Amino acid sequence: MERVWIEDIGRYAxxxxxxxxxxxxxxxxxxxxxxxxxxxTGFLQVVMVKGEVPDEVFNLYDExxxxxxxxxxxxxxxxxxxPGGYELLLxxxxxxxxxxxxxxxxxxxxxxxxxxxKLFRFRHLWIRSRKQxxxxxxxxxxxxxxxxxxxARGFRRFxxxxxxxxxxxxxxxxxxxxxxxxxxxxxxxxGQLYLEAGAMALGKVYSFGPTFRAEKSRTRRHLTEFWMVExxxxxxxxxxxxxxxxxxxxxxxxxxxxxxxxxLEILNRDVAKLEAVKRPFPRITYDxxxxxxxxxxxxxxxxxFTYGEDFGSDEETVISERYDRxxxxxxxxxxxxxxxxxxxxxxxxxxxxxxxxxPEGYGEIIGGSxxxxxxxxxLRRIREEGLPExxxxxxxxxxxxxxxxxxxxGLGIERTVAWLSGASHVREVIPFARTPERIRP
Amino acid sequence: MERVWIEDIGRYAxxxxxxxxxxxxxxxxxxxxxxxxxxxTGFLQVVMVKGEVPDEVFNLYDExxxxxxxxxxxxxxxxxxxPGGYELLLxxxxxxxxxxxxxxxxxxxxxxxxxxxKLFRFRHLWIRSRKQxxxxxxxxxxxxxxxxxxxARGFRRFxxxxxxxxxxxxxxxxxxxxxxxxxxxxxxxxGQLYLEAGAMALGKVYSFGPTFRAEKSRTRRHLTEFWMVExxxxxxxxxxxxxxxxxxxxxxxxxxxxxxxxxLEILNRDVAKLEAVKRPFPRITYDxxxxxxxxxxxxxxxxxFTYGEDFGSDEETVISERYDRxxxxxxxxxxxxxxxxxxxxxxxxxxxxxxxxxPEGYGEIIGGSxxxxxxxxxLRRIREEGLPExxxxxxxxxxxxxxxxxxxxGLGIERTVAWLSGASHVREVIPFARTPERIRP
Numbered sequence: 001m002e003r004v005w006i007e008d009i010g011r012y013a014x015x016x017x018x019x020x021x022x023x024x025x026x027x028x029x030x031x032x033x034x035x036x037x038x039x040x041t042g043f044l045q046v047v048m049v050k051g052e053v054p055d056e057v058f059n060l061y062d063e064x065x066x067x068x069x070x071x072x073x074x075x076x077x078x079x080x081x082x083p084g085g086y087e088l089l090l091x092x093x094x095x096x097x098x099x100x101x102x103x104x105x106x107x108x109x110x111x112x113x114x115x116x117x118k119l120f121r122f123r124h125l126w127i128r129s130r131k132q133x134x135x136x137x138x139x140x141x142x143x144x145x146x147x148x149x150x151x152a153r154g155f156r157r158f159x160x161x162x163x164x165x166x167x168x169x170x171x172x173x174x175x176x177x178x179x180x181x182x183x184x185x186x187x188x189x190x191g192q193l194y195l196e197a198g199a200m201a202l203g204k205v206y207s208f209g210p211t212f213r214a215e216k217s218r219t220r221r222h223l224t225e226f227w228m229v230e231x232x233x234x235x236x237x238x239x240x241x242x243x244x245x246x247x248x249x250x251x252x253x254x255x256x257x258x259x260x261x262x263x264l265e266i267l268n269r270d271v272a273k274l275e276a277v278k279r280p281f282p283r284i285t286y287d288x289x290x291x292x293x294x295x296x297x298x299x300x301x302x303x304x305f306t307y308g309e310d311f312g313s314d315e316e317t318v319i320s321e322r323y324d325r326x327x328x329x330x331x332x333x334x335x336x337x338x339x340x341x342x343x344x345x346x347x348x349x350x351x352x353x354x355x356x357x358x359p360e361g362y363g364e365i366i367g368g369s370x371x372x373x374x375x376x377x378x379l380r381r382i383r384e385e386g387l388p389e390x391x392x393x394x395x396x397x398x399x400x401x402x403x404x405x406x407x408x409x410g411l412g413i414e415r416t417v418a419w420l421s422g423a424s425h426v427r428e429v430i431p432f433a434r435t436p437e438r439i440r441p
Numbered sequence: 442m443e444r445v446w447i448e449d450i451g452r453y454a455x456x457x458x459x460x461x462x463x464x465x466x467x468x469x470x471x472x473x474x475x476x477x478x479x480x481x482t483g484f485l486q487v488v489m490v491k492g493e494v495p496d497e498v499f500n501l502y503d504e505x506x507x508x509x510x511x512x513x514x515x516x517x518x519x520x521x522x523x524p525g526g527y528e529l530l531l532x533x534x535x536x537x538x539x540x541x542x543x544x545x546x547x548x549x550x551x552x553x554x555x556x557x558x559k560l561f562r563f564r565h566l567w568i569r570s571r572k573q574x575x576x577x578x579x580x581x582x583x584x585x586x587x588x589x590x591x592x593a594r595g596f597r598r599f600x601x602x603x604x605x606x607x608x609x610x611x612x613x614x615x616x617x618x619x620x621x622x623x624x625x626x627x628x629x630x631x632g633q634l635y636l637e638a639g640a641m642a643l644g645k646v647y648s649f650g651p652t653f654r655a656e657k658s659r660t661r662r663h664l665t666e667f668w669m670v671e672x673x674x675x676x677x678x679x680x681x682x683x684x685x686x687x688x689x690x691x692x693x694x695x696x697x698x699x700x701x702x703x704x705l706e707i708l709n710r711d712v713a714k715l716e717a718v719k720r721p722f723p724r725i726t727y728d729x730x731x732x733x734x735x736x737x738x739x740x741x742x743x744x745x746f747t748y749g750e751d752f753g754s755d756e757e758t759v760i761s762e763r764y765d766r767x768x769x770x771x772x773x774x775x776x777x778x779x780x781x782x783x784x785x786x787x788x789x790x791x792x793x794x795x796x797x798x799x800p801e802g803y804g805e806i807i808g809g810s811x812x813x814x815x816x817x818x819x820l821r822r823i824r825e826e827g828l829p830e831x832x833x834x835x836x837x838x839x840x841x842x843x844x845x846x847x848x849x850x851g852l853g854i855e856r857t858v859a860w861l862s863g864a865s866h867v868r869e870v871i872p873f874a875r876t877p878e879r880i881r882p
Contacts, residue, residue, distance in 0.1 A: 005644060007595060020676045022641075022843045040644020040675055041595060069843035100816060100841045124638035124835045125842060133642060140597040140643075147588055154448060154482060156581040161873040162651050162666050163880050177618050177628070179665075180657065180877045187618070194873055197565035197882075200463075201574060202581075203446060203481020209650060210603050216621065224620075225603050234481055235461045375541060394565045394882035400541045401566060402463045402510035432602040432635055436621045439604050441638075441835035 001073055006042030009076055009086050018073045019044060019088065020096075022128070023064050025107060033061045035090075037072055043130070045079070045087040046072050057093050066103040067128070069096040084262070105129060123432055124441050134263035135429050138256055138421045143208075143413065145255035146229050149248055150206045155231060158198035158205035160191025165391055175214045175224075187212035190410060193340070193395050195232035196371060199406050200398055206231040216436045223414060223426055225434040232408030238352040238370040241407040242328060245356055245366050246281050248411065249326055253277040256420050269422040273360065276324040285331040286350065289319050310336045317361040326365070330354045339381040341369040354409070362419035368409020375399035442514055447483030450527050453517045460485060460529065461537075463569070464509045466548060467502065474502045476531075478513055484571070486520070486528040487513050498534050507544040508569070510537040525703070546570060564873055565882050575704035576870050579697055579862045584649075584854065586696035587670050590689055591647045596672060599639035599646035601632025606832060616655045616665075628653035631851060634781070634836050636673035637812060640847050641839055647672040657877045664855060664867055666875040673849030679793040679811040682848040683769060686797055686807050687722050689852065690767055694718040697861050710863040714801065717765040726772045727791065730760050751777045758802040767806070771795045780822040782810040795850070803860035809850020816840035 003018040004011075021039030028034075035046040050058055064070070073092040078085065104122050106113055110129050113119065119126050126132055150157075163177065163185045174186040191207045198205040207230045215222060231248075233241060253274055256264070264271055284292075290307050296318050297303040305315050310332070320327055331350040334343055341351035356366035372378045378399055382392050417429040427433035432441065444459040445452075462480030469475075476487040491499055505511070514533040519526065545563050547554055551570050554560065560567050567573055591598075604618065604626045615627040632648045639646040648671045656663060674682060694715055697705070705712055725733075731748050737759050738744040746756050751773070761768055772791040775784055782792035797807035813819045819840055823833050858870040868874035873882065 005595060020845070040640065040642060067842040069845045097844045099843055103842055122835075122838075124635075124838060127638065127642040136599065136643060137597060140599070143598050144588065144592055147585065151585055154446060156578060157584050158577065158581070158872055159651070159668060161875055161880075162653075163875050165880050175618055175620075177616055179616075179880065180655075182880055185880050194565075197568065198872060199481065201481060201568040202577060210600075212603075214621075227600060391881075394563075397563075397565060401544055402508040402540055403538045404461070404510045431599055431639060434602055434604050439602075439606050439620065439623055439626050440832075441635075 006037075006039045006044045006084075009042070009044065009084075009088075012076045013078055013086065014076065016073065016075050016091070017088075018071060019046075020071050021069075023066060023068045023070055025066075026061065026064055028061070033058070035061075035064070035070075035072070037070065037088075038128070038133075042084060044084065045082045046074065046090050047087055048090045048093075053090055053092070057090070060093055060095060063095065063098075065099050066107060067099045070094065071096055120427070120433070120438060121440070127431065130266050132428065134260075134266040135417070135421045135423055136431065137263050138260050139413070139417045139429055141256050141260050142252055142417050142420065143227075145252045146248070146411075146413075147208065148255075149251050150229075150231065153204070155204040155206045156198075156202045158195060158202060158207055159209060160188065160194035160198075160207050160230075162188050162209070164188050173213050173215050175212050189213060190228070191230055192232065192408060192410065195230055195408060196395070196398055196406060199232040199234040199408070200402075200404070204231070204233050223430065223433055223435060226426070226430070227413035228410045229413065230408060230410040232406065234406045235404050236370075236407040237405055238330070238354060238368075238407055241368055241370075241409055242283070242330075242354050245354065245368060245409055245411070246279055246328070249281075249356065249365070249416075250277060250279055252416065253420065264421070267421055267423075269420075273324075274420065277359075278325065281326050281328050281356070282323050283328045283330060286329060286333065287331070289329045292319050292322060308333055308335070311355075313361075313363050316357045316363050320357045320359050320361065323359060326356050326358050328354050328356050337369070339385045339387065340371050340378070342372045352407075358415065358419040360419065360422075362415060364412075365415045365419065366409050366411045368407065370405065370407040373399055373403045373405050375403065447478075447480045447485045447525075450483070450485065450517055450525075450529075454519055454527070455517065457514065457516050457532070458529075459512060459514045460487075461512050462510075464505050464507060464511055466507075467505055469502070474499070476502075476505070476511075476513070478511065478529075479569070479574075483525060485525065486523045487515065487531050488528055489531045489534075494531055494533070498531070501534050501536060504536065504539075506540050507548060508540045511535065512537055561868070561874070561879060562882070568872065571707050573869065575701075575707045576858070576862045576864055577872065578704050579701050580854070580858045580870055582697050582701050583693055583858050583861065584668075586693045587689070587852075587854075588649065589696075590692050591670075591672065594645070596645040596647045597639075597643045599636060599643060599648055600650060601629065601635035601639075601648050601671075603629050603650070605629050614654050614656050616653050630654060631669070632671055633673065633849060633851070636671055636849060637836070637839055637847060640673040640675040640849070641843075641845070645672070645674050664871065664874055664876060667867070667871070668854035669851045670854065671849060671851040673847065675847045676845050677811075677848040678846055679771070679795065679809075679848055682809055682811075682850055683724070683771075683795050686795065686809060686850055686852070687720055687769070690722075690797065690806070690857075691718060691720055693857065694861065705862070708862055708864075710861075714765075715861065718800075719766065722767050722769050722797070723764050724769045724771060727770060727774065728772070730770045733760050733763060749774055749776070752796075754802075754804050757798045757804050761798045761800050761802065764800065767797050767799055769795050769797050778810070780826045780828065781812050781819070783813045793848075799856065799860040801860065801863075803856060805853075806856045806860065807850050807852045809848065811846065811848040814840055814844045814846050816844065 001018045021037045024038040025036040031050040033048040071094040074088045074090040079087040176184040179185040211228045293305045334351045344350045353369035358365045414426040442459045462478045465479040466477040472491040474489040512535040515529045515531040520528040617625040620626040734746045775792045785791045794810035799806045855867040
């Protein structure tokens with residue numbers, strides 16, 4: 001009898017198969033007993049009919065407790081009412097290993113229990129629940145979609161270093177690491193500077209890896225360890241990478257809608273909201289976004305914003321409410337953006353940058369810019385910011401030897417997955433979230 | 442005129458195109474002048490014929506120096522003798538930006554210059570050279586091949602945490618990181634324990650990310666920061682993951698042979714050696730491998746090995762010499778392997794593990810095992826090793842709630858790329874290598 005995974009069961013209709021998994025749930029209805037078996041790739045309803053299986057197998061039902069490891073064998077049947085469209089008519093059941101204790105996570109709506117800390121203490125088991133399982137499968141789909149997207153466009157993967165001597169944007173939120181005779185190095189917050197070197201060597205590159213931020217923030221948008229994808233393209237302008245960002249976000253959304261329908265249903269995600277994510281995205285300037293905020297303030301909304309400041313998450317939410325899809329905000333004031341962004345030739349008080357704000361209050365998912373490509377201008381900015389010139393000499397070299405316009409952006413994986421899956425906190429969209437308070441398990 | 446990338450030029454034969462890139466090389470031959478232009482996706486020969494381009498364009502040739510950013514326009518011509526099979530018949534040339542200084546890396550065989558330190562100081566520019574470019578493109582192919590391999594087999598990507606409280610294999614080679622009120626956490630050396638939790642939740646999982654080792658080793662096989670892929674499969678035995686490892690290595694090799702021929706040629710890689718990498722790989726036990734070493738020692742070879750010890754890189758090389766493809770060594774003594782490996786029921790002094798040794802002296806590329814799945818036995822081993830029981834309580838839970846056989850392995854990206862590309866040192870196969878002595882640029 002062939003052993004198959006639940007995810008593939010549609011290919012085995014009317015055939016006998018073996019499934020290895022765990023007891024997720026069970027219920028009895030007179031002569032018929034139902035098991036829900038999960039094997040990590042899906043959930044399957046298994047039907048035991050008295051008289052159709054040996055009595056000693058039928059009676060095993062009473063022994064079964066949550067998360068027992070079991071092997072079930074039987075015939076695959078199309079069944080419209082069963083979740084997934086198939087069920088297994090049981091012929092044989094083997095209990096491979098019993099749970100040694102009562103499963104500590106409630107089977108029904110674990111997310112609703114009052115003690116959220118308990119869920120995170122048992123994260124290694126909580127991920128077996130339907131909702132967490134669904135979120136992690138959406139994360140996988142998003143991550144693979146991203147890599148497929150860049151592969152199809154001829155981007156080369158380029159892994160920037162994690163240990164870095166200098167910082168892109170100040171050292172206050174960096175994690176220092178003692179490093180041999182070097183003293184201290186820092187965990188990367190962005191691979192961008194290295195990716196710029198990569199773009200000059202390989203044309204179109206992207207990174208996909210963890211980045212770190214030592215922020216004692218308690219908002220539901222922050223983790224100390226999070227994953228980013230960062231494309232960087234030689235000869236590309238701000239416009240070019242805005243198009244790229246738009247295509248990427250639409251592509252990811254389509255892939256999730258196409259391949260993770262069941263998971264979105266389990267999560268009660270309003271898919272209409274995702275189906276609205278089509279090109280073109282609205283494109284507004286910082287000034288226009290600021291005007292929206294001032295309008296809303298005049299209407300009496302509690303908005304703490306002064307022109308010239310960066311938008312906080314509350315402001316991002318107010319702006320995003322006006323649109324049914326992600327909104328791109330460009331041309332922020334130079335004073336609030338990093339030194340490497342290229343000023344707008346038409347208004348040098350602004351820079352050629354873009355932030356993409358997700359709908360429904362999920363905040364900034366992308367930040368990008370055209371990079372300063374003039375050697376003298378970049379050097380001036382490094383000095384102006386009081387940055388260590390020595391540490392940036394290699395970065396300046398990229399403008400010394402055949403400088404070209406180039407642009408790139410970073411997309412935050414957790415915020416993107418949180419938005420697409422409708423999760424309430426980024427802590428739930430990564431297998432083992434790291435926050436200032438939690439590094440276990 | 443359409444702007445295209447050199448990699449795609451075959452689709453534009455006999456058409457006028459624009460290429461944006463850098464001057465890689467030039468030579469003059471009477472009335473014909475040749476430029477080699479690189480744009481990051483490839484190298485293209487550009488032909489300037491006096492009289493066929495305006496004189497002011499023809500005369501720009503004299504001004505051109507290495508790595509000037511240039512835009513060339515002209516007709517794509519099939520030309521067998523040209524590297525890549527195509528050349529560009531120049532119609533127009535624009536110098537976008539001149540190099541401000543002499544390019545510090547020699548254009549011809551930079552790898553042969555005596556001052557290797559200089560090459561690494563200029564790593565951000567060195568990666569523009571043909572060989573380093575080729576190696577990094579092979580790395581990209583290997584990385585994408587791995588992800589495609591696991592995607593096609595229904596594996597879900599599962600990102601284990603980088604910050605970890607406890608260690609898998611002792612703390613001597615861990616990087617500690619000060620972490621808020623937590624004191625210290627450590628940078629991961631392997632995501633395996635977390636991936637085991639993932640396999641119980643998602644069935645088949647894999648990670649792809651950086652791992653860290655604070656080893657002051659100076660061998661040509663070590664970095665402090667390196668990338669690993671780690672699959673973990675529920676219900677899989679040692680045999681199952683040996684088959685998986687074999688399939689993976691063959692698939693990666695085939696992808697590189699299929700898509701990176703030109704790069705292998707640039708690197709003078711003996712492709713016959715890679716074409717020999719076919720299933721089945723030889724499978725020998727530790728005892729058999731030890732016998733090989735003792736035989737070679739008797740023949741007078743300088744081998745420092747005692748039965749019961751682990752193999753060092755010299756021993757790995759001696760063993761691998763007997764085979765034309767990777768060799769799988771199984772059943773190492775329990776005493777030299779970590780606590781989580783399952784003892785062989787037939788001989789409990791050995792464990793159900795496998796190391797895959799690459800040919801040609803490139804050493805261990807894969808290490809894996811079947812994991813101990815018995816709660817009491819695992820607890821006994823944790824106590825025997827004096828490991829902090831508290832820190833492993835979550836890991837023990839995986840054996841408490843429906844324990845199943847499961848297995849996995851880790852493949853080192855850098856060693857694999859070094860082997861396939863024939864690189865002499867793992868430092869060259871990652872964009873910016875980190876060693877105890879080098880963290881810049």
